Amino acid sequence: MNAADLKSPAQREQDLVEMRSRIAAGVRNQKIFAAVGVLFTTFAILVLLAAFLDLLIDGLPRLSWDFMTNFPSRRADQAGILSAWVGSALVMLVTMLSAVPIGIGAAIYLEEYAKKNWFTDLIEINVTNLAGVPSIVYGLLALGLFVYHFGFGESVLTAGLTLALLILPIVIVSSREALRAVPIHIREAAYGAGATRWQMVSHHLLPYSRGGMLTGVILGMAEAIGQTAPIITIGALTFIAFLPPVPVTGEFPFLNMQWLWSEFTVLPIQMYNWVSRPNKDFQLNAAAAGVILLCMTLLMNGLAIYLRYQVRKKIKW
Numbered sequence: 001m002n003a004a005d006l007k008s009p010a011q012r013e014q015d016l017v018e019m020r021s022r023i024a025a026g027v028r029n030q031k032i033f034a035a036v037g038v039l040f041t042t043f044a045i046l047v048l049l050a051a052f053l054d055l056l057i058d059g060l061p062r063l064s065w066d067f068m069t070n071f072p073s074r075r076a077d078q079a080g081i082l083s084a085w086v087g088s089a090l091v092m093l094v095t096m097l098s099a100v101p102i103g104i105g106a107a108i109y110l111e112e113y114a115k116k117n118w119f120t121d122l123i124e125i126n127v128t129n130l131a132g133v134p135s136i137v138y139g140l141l142a143l144g145l146f147v148y149h150f151g152f153g154e155s156v157l158t159a160g161l162t163l164a165l166l167i168l169p170i171v172i173v174s175s176r177e178a179l180r181a182v183p184i185h186i187r188e189a190a191y192g193a194g195a196t197r198w199q200m201v202s203h204h205l206l207p208y209s210r211g212g213m214l215t216g217v218i219l220g221m222a223e224a225i226g227q228t229a230p231i232i233t234i235g236a237l238t239f240i241a242f243l244p245p246v247p248v249t250g251e252f253p254f255l256n257m258q259w260l261w262s263e264f265t266v267l268p269i270q271m272y273n274w275v276s277r278p279n280k281d282f283q284l285n286a287a288a289a290g291v292i293l294l295c296m297t298l299l300m301n302g303l304a305i306y307l308r309y310q311v312r313k314k315i316k317w
Contacts, residue, residue, distance in 0.1 A: 052294060059288030067288060071241040072270065076281030081289050083240045084270035087156070088225060088296065090244060090259060091266055094160020095167065095224050100217055102164070103171030107213075110172070111179045112201055131169035138166045139233030147234055154235030156244060157260040162230050167220030174216025178209040207311075214308040218301050225297055228268040238273040240265045267293045 070080025106127075114120045142162035152158045182205055190200035244262035248254060267289055274286035 052291070055287045055290045055294070058284055059286075059291050062284050062288035063291065067285075068292075072239055072273075076279055076285055079274075079282070079285055081267065081270055081292060083243060084265050084267045084289065085292060085296070086243055087240075087264040088266040088293075090156050091159045091163065091231075091264065092221065092225055092300070094157060094260070095163040096217075096221060098161055098164035099167050099171055099220060103168050103216070103220075104175050104213060106168075107172050107175030107179060108201060108206075111176050112197065112205070127169050127172050131173065134229075135166055135227055136229040136233060138162055139230030141165070142230065142234050153261065154237075154263060155261045156264045158234050159231055159236060159264060159266070162234055163224040163227060166227065166230060167224050170220040170223070171213075171216045174219065175209070175213045178212025178216070179205060181212055182208045211308045211312040214304055214311065218304040218308075221304070222297055222301055225300070226268055226293065228272060231266055231269060236269050237263055237265045238269055267296075 067080050068085070069082050070078060071082050072084070073079040110120065110124065110127075114123075139162060142158060142165065146152045146158045146161055147154065152161075186204050186208060187200055190204045195203065240263065244259035244264065245256050247256055247259050249256050271286045271289045271293070274282040274289070277283070
């Protein structure tokens with residue numbers, strides 16, 4: 001006979017009433033939390049939409065094909081962002097090719113291969129803390145390491161590696177969380193079938209965690225494309241009227257790596273240059289460039305979200 005059987009009918013009725021009240025309180029709290037979350041999310045979206053509409057209203061008269069294909073000029077009505085958006089695209093390409101493989105590889109090593117000791121704990125603490133370091137510190141580090149020590153100069157390669165260092169903690173942390181989210185029975189089933197650790201990681205763990213890893217890449221690239229301080233620190237130009245060499249040529253070996261060593265500018269720096277001028281027409285140009293920058297960010301994030309959706313749709317737990 002258990003304790004519930006010893007209670008009188010009145011006591012059991014009272015316990016039932018208390019249980020119902022607790023359930024009702026939990027449901028009520030859940031609804032309140034959901035409502036507050038929706039309210040904050042709506043507020044954030046409205047603020048972003050208001051800022052975008054303000055930029056769009058100011059910059060709409062300057063948005064044209066000529067604005068996209070012209071170089072910067074001392075005349076506001078003839079100035080364009082060709083060198084800026086091409087530089088941003090090339091820098092983002094170097095950043096992605098540098099940060100994503102290294103970040104995912106580091107996450108796999110720390111999560112699946114590294115022994116749990118004081119050294120790995122120290123690495124994990126440093127990686128987590130690096131995510132909160134101001135971006136100007138990365139610029140100073142890159143100035144001493146890539147520009148002066150390795151001699152890369154004020155180039156697209158230096159800018160891409162600098163931003164790769166900036167987003168590397170985000171990619172590592174999010175990739176580790178994606179690996180941890182994979183159920184343990186996936187690992188056990190792979191080992192039970194005779195798979196090695198690398199086979200388990202490459203054939204099972206990575207396919208199931210790619211969606212979460214892409215989330216970290218989205219966040220990192222969205223942060224990198226709008227950075228200004230580290231790019232200015234390493235010597236990016238504020239006025240540039242030429243493009244880097246074309247990466248693909250019509251002659252063997254069909255690839256031209258000279259663009260990696262070319263001088264560059266990016267959209268945030270071009271916007272800063274125009275905003276700092278007293279002429280109002282240049283500020284309209286800055287607003288139009290801001291619209292282009294936001295569209296590039298949304299396009300990049302949208303593509304990554306679509307790829308993540310396609311990856312998750314194919315996963316069957």
